[in-house]
Amino acid sequence: AAGFAYGVAGCAALAGTVDLSEFSAWSVRKSPQVILFGDSITEGTGASVIANSWDFKVCENGNGVESPRGGDTAPQIAIRALYETNAYASVRYAIFLMGTNDTNMTTWQLAVDNAAALCISLGVVPVFGTLPPEAADTNPVLVQNPYIRSTYRYIDFARALTENGDGTTRDAAKFADALHPNDAGHA
Numbered sequence: 001a002a003g004f005a006y007g008v009a010g011c012a013a014l015a016g017t018v019d020l021s022e023f024s025a026w027s028v029r030k031s032p033q034v035i036l037f038g039d040s041i042t043e044g045t046g047a048s049v050i051a052n053s054w055d056f057k058v059c060e061n062g063n064g065v066e067s068p069r070g071g072d073t074a075p076q077i078a079i080r081a082l083y084e085t086n087a088y089a090s091v092r093y094a095i096f097l098m099g100t101n102d103t104n105m106t107t108w109q110l111a112v113d114n115a116a117a118l119c120i121s122l123g124v125v126p127v128f129g130t131l132p133p134e135a136a137d138t139n140p141v142l143v144q145n146p147y148i149r150s151t152y153r154y155i156d157f158a159r160a161l162t163e164n165g166d167g168t169t170r171d172a173a174k175f176a177d178a179l180h181p182n183d184a185g186h187a
Contacts, residue, residue: 031090032065034058037077037115038097040070041132046180054186058095074098074111081115085124094119097129097157099144100179108140109147116152130158132185133170135178142168161185 036042036055044053051057055066067084069076077098085094096115102108112128119126130145141158145167148154156167161181163169174185 029059029063029065032063032088033090034062034064034093034095035085035088035091036064036066036068036095036097037081037084038068038129039072039077039100040068041100041180042066042068042097043070044068044186045070046176046182047186048183052183052186054181057186071101072098073101074108074115078111078115078118082118085119085122091124093125093127095127095129095155097131099131099140100134102140102144105140105143108144112148112152125153127153127155129155130167132158132161132175132179132181133168135170135172135175 036058038055042055044050044055047053055068058064059066065088067080069080072080077096081094081096085091094115096112098112098115099108102111116126116128128148130148131141133141145158149156158167159165161171161174163171171185174181176182176185
């Protein structure tokens with residue numbers, strides 16, 4: 001449950017070098033209203049400093065905690081949500097930006113639906129982010145974003161990161177690389 005304290009000191013050891021019997025981490029936010037899940041985009045990759053990332057701003061202004069992990073796929077994020085959303089009785093909203101690292105759309109959709117069902121069962125409102133168009137691959141967002149928009153509450157990151165807000169033509173001025181938003185994109 002390291003996501004409870006993302007961005008603060010922790011511990012690490014090479015596998016097999018220590019025996020660990022227990023590890024605990026606490027959030028400085030005692031009653032967060034929102035929890036954010038995602039991959040490297042939610043981690044703030046591409047922003048010049050973490051304080052310029054969209055997730056940091058949401059957590060600071062919306063009394064939130066975050067649980068991003070670069071490289072995670074939707075099923076990995078959904079599993080993390082199972083443990084971490086349940087740990088906070090005060091959470092009212094769970095925001096998910098998941099799918100950037102997924103290649104199998106059936107598996108992705110199942111993970112999205114599972115994460116949503118989990119939240120609903122806990123009385124938490126699931127909110128999904130549309131994914132920004134990518135410059136370097138086959139753009140699974142052409143399948144993912146229409147599904148998100150037609151099925152769940154959503155934040156339209158794709159429209160914010162595209163030319164004229166069309167949702168498909170990426171605005172290169174808002175990206176640090178082929179995938180990650182820069183400071184302007186995070187804003």
